[in-house]
Amino acid sequence: MPSTFASSALVPPGLAADLIQIVLCLALLVAIAAPLGVYMAKVFSGELTFFARAERALLAPAGVRPKAEQHWSTYAFSLLAFNAAGFVVLYLVLRAQNLLPLNPRGFAGLPPHLAFDTAVSFVTNTNWQSYGGETTLSNFSQMVGLTTQNFVSAASGMAVAAAVARGLASRQVRSIGNFWTDLVRAILYVLLPLSIVVALALVWLGVPQTLDASATATTLEGAKQTIALGPVASQVAIKQLGTNGGGFFNVNSAHPFENPTAISNLIEWLAILVIPVAFCFTYGRMVGDRRQGRALFVAMGLMLVASIGAIYAAEHAGNPLLAGLVDPAAGNMEGKEVRFGVVGSALWAAATTAASNGSVNAMHDSLTPLGGLVAMLQIQLGEVVFGGVGVGLTGMLLFVVLTVFLAGLMVGRTPEYLGKKIEAREVKLAALTLLIMPIGVLGFAALAIATGHAQTAVQDAGPHGLSELLYAYSSATGNNGSAFAGFGAATPWHDTWLGLAMLLGRFGYIVPILAIAGSLAAKKTTPASAGTFPTHGALFVGLLIATILIVGALTFFPVLALGPIAEQVSILAGHTF
């Protein structure tokens, strides 16, 4: 057989195309995110006023003056109160959905633990789903209950980032902005317009947007199949943009009605990352030094690229035990949609775990052990690789505070960031947040093992089962919401503890970072000089990544060794579980 150009090339067939796809996706992402970031900076600085009337109309009934500045504690209290109220409403809607309208298929109300878990999950921007969306929830629950929280939980996170950036930028000021104003602006200026654009694009690509209950189809074998329908496009748009991730359908973005084509896949992928990435640029503008935002962008970007590369490589290599049984060029296709393939699935898996989104277009349970490890690790870092809308940036800033404090002394000054001295109070708050992921993941998972609830919930024994357990609690604490599957979370025990993990992982970060922002806002700003610890260069980026890996990732090294790493080495040894 004559050798063709493609097969004689050094690059394996398909790899070049995959790489080009990855590079194009990333380039497109940055091209959209950078201007969006600038736009958002203007929104949160109050420079844009074209929705001012709507803003006032929304805030006036609540008695809020848009420019009334809040102390950090008032800001935090407003946020907590707002989210608490949102939780109560959502909980009641879910419990009583049988009594409420728009329930064409007559679903019953949710049991208490499931309603609690689901309400917490959507209020905390986690969107962990212990239920199958299309077979459990009415259209009213989905649209009024969940979609509302999809918007406001995302907007709450964005408000936090805006307040923190403001706090770092201001000098000797006691306030960090107004929560209600930030919340309303995030929705009016950013989330709503972007959702409409994305939803329309998805409808055009064939995603249903209807209040009909289901469609009936006749399969090739002649059997009748009922396919659930609903207002899918609108919910999918905001679930991706707001790093929510809770799908309309149980199989989430792998479902052809949520994500029918490669184009819709690209649009949704971009939607997952665009706001978190844009926040780097927003931040740089708001603190008045774009290099600071760029440094965070580069640090996060490098980690994302490394994750994409690692997952892609792991999935492309496939399962060595299946060598000879399947086409090696296809890689590991278990649990993947053929219309996305290995590269589309790897890009998505990296993005959804980086950005605390949690929607999936392939089953993470079926990723190779190392691919699953990378996905899990990104969550365990505290969702700082771009992370959730707003909170990803602030989570990264906590690591910046720690990095500056640990290494900043090496230039011979007490540590400072953006001219603000990092002192005992800030360190105490940042150190507190270091405990959250270990408590939520290691503590709660160990508790589940000790009480025997873990053993009954997992589908697999051995290291893979451990991965399933760890992934569930990582996903909850990291407010990611994606599931490894194979983990039966819908029990009172797990619903409760996962709910607690989500609350801890959400507000356990938000309150301390707001307190830090408040404390830094009140401080003097030392002008930068040649003696200032530089926080914008390549060296700092490297230092930041090293801190995240050593302080964040190494904490999970022991359990990762017993989970995915043990599974991988066992597979290499020809052993399965």
Add this chain to the structure above:
Amino acid sequence: MSKHSPVDIALFAPSILGPAALEAVRKLDPRSLARNPVIFTTAVAATLATVLAIRDGLSGGPTVWVGCQIAAWLWVTVLFANFAEAVAEGRGKARADSFRATRRTARAKVLILPGNRELWEGKDLDRLEPGELILIEAGDTVPTDGEVIEGIASVDESAITGESAPVIRESGGDRSSVTGGTRLVSDWLVVKVTAKPGETFLDRMIALVEGAKRQKTPNEIALDILLAGLTLVFLLVVVTLPFFAAWSGTTIPTVYLVALFVTLIPTTIGGLLSAIGIAGMDRLMKTNAVAKSGRAVEAAGDIDVLLLDKTGTITFGNRMADEFVPSPGFDERDLAEAAWLSSLADDTPEGKSIVELAARRHEFRRDQAPSAASFVPFTAHTRMSGADLADGTVIRKGAVDAVTALTGRAPDPALDAAVRRIASSGGTPIAVARNGTVLGVVHLKDVVKPGIRARFGELRRMGIRTVMITGDNPLTAAAIAAEAGVDDFLAEATPEKKLALIRSEQAEGRLVAMCGDGSNDAPALAQADVGVAMNSGTAAAKEAGNLIDLDNDPTKLIEIVMVGKQLLISRGALTTFSIANDVAKYFAILPALFVAAYPGLAMLDVMRLGSPQSAILSAIVFNALVIVALIPIALKGVHYRPASAAALLSRNLLIYGLGGLVAPFVGIKLIDMLVGLLHLA
């Protein structure tokens, strides 16, 4: 005058190491350990390991031999940390002892009636109250700090300052304070006590250098909090591990978990942190300056602006002859000779500098001088001085207008231009006339100290701005500022102007350091973030400043900043090193713990250690030894050369960050080989 520079105590002097080893054991007292959260936690872990070892010994458990060794090494880790602190304290004590030796007087002579020196009673020092009047006579040691109310005396302050020449202390003015521990050489003084018992300057110095009552500095407290936070994180990791191990079908002996825990928590920096702080104070003492608190040394590292007095810091105190400018038609050598002759008997610094310049430029030597010359001294009336030589030559030098008036002629226009040029450059022109003819002028100028310009350049690269403070007019000040290379200057400075300048710099977020000695400097010294008072200064100034320079050398400010920076860098470098160490420790211990459950995890054992037991033991031994290995760095401070923050960062990151990553891989491997060789595990 001779200055003693404080003795440099050898790093590991046996006189310090012996007591320090004892002290390390004494510091096992839980109350003492509790001051350091990380080391306290280590001690708790060591106790637990000991209990486990005893239990296994009694029940014949499988890990008893390694368990005993682990327990022993955990105690060694605690002892090494205690030892590091004890050595640092020991060095401080050695320095303190030399101060304490000066406190020989146990009693003071308290006046019963103010104004009557004859009537006094002896009173114990610890009952002496501020406000009481005491009498000090020749030969007495000054019992406490105070202010002279009456009398004048010469005082030997060498005990405090190392300056052997006695100084005059008298009532009123800027020389009215006396310090406890100094000794009256002559006459008598009546002094009002200003310090409470036990709180004199000397007491504070002793307490500080001994480190006994050492207050943790703000940055140290913050670092402590972070280290405690990391310790909690690792506690969670280790406490939950048995459950995950059980899931994986294996059990991990508790003593191994204890070992993993101690190797992960930041024992290295935790053990060295207080030693670094104490050693920083010690290094400051070596420059012959005393900080009233550790906080001041830390703040010195943060300084953005240095206010420096011109006189004595930037320039030599006096104006000096710099050039000879002859009148048209005269030779420079001629002028130089006349100036030289007129100054030979002139004892003022200006006169001496003219003689020196003439000797340097034209090689006039003293033995060439005509013997029979009579010197005409300077008077305020004539504003001239000079010499009348035996051959009838009359030479006069002095203010230009006075000397020109002598000639009775209008000044030469070319000479006039030179005079104006000198004045505008900040110098002083001195005209020289021979027999009624103006030969030219001598240019007297403030001479900038050699090397100071380079020093300021260095400071600039470190990001520190220098501001020159001077009473000169702006023109003169600008000229000197340009020559010295300072960044800015404050001319016609008054204490109020100085204070306003400090406040405006601080309002912009900068930290300001300054030095001063007079009472009118006190408000500015108090306002500055780092205020260095001269020891020769007034009590008010010394009270207001947070550092005191015993050498009375305003240049010391720069050295103090360096000491502060070196202290902070040492702390940061060792913290980075300590945390970077964790990577290797994970790779040493984790495979050892898990290889029974999953043999494949042996591939994580990148160091290829002898056996699981040996791996754990080697990690814990390395962890203990690294504390000892780093004691010299903690005490001496990391090598520090002034440079920009970016340069310092990349250098230190390379050494302590990368070094911290790599060193334990090598160290643990070597120890493991030794453990195998000795069959310890």
